[in-house]
Amino acid sequence: MAKVTINLDAELVVEVMVLAGVGSPQDAVELVVRDYIARGHRTEARVAEREEPRAERDLKPPEPQG
Template sequence: MAKVEVTLDAELVVEVMVLSGIGNPRDAVEAVVRDYVARGHRTEARTGGTDARLREIAGEPKVEEG
């Protein structure tokens, strides 16, 4: 898997570490991001992929009437 380096505000990272209970900054931020992505997948599974349909609608050309 490709790696990406991101610069974050130290206070934000410390808060993530405290809230997650993880002592390593990189692991704490990774855990939060993975949780956020997993939550999004669970929501899509429950709602039947509404977001996918909205993306399709947004990408379709608009027909002007009148």
């Protein structure tokens, strides 16, 4: 996997390290990024589940009433 080098404010990184409970700035930032991506995927899955029944409902012809 390709690597990227970025500059971040030291106070920000230290806070992330404390919150993540890790001693390495690299590991702390990587954990945060991976968590952010995982949350995005979970959100997408939940939205898709909610929209799926609507799509099926829209495809079915209306039932005759009467």
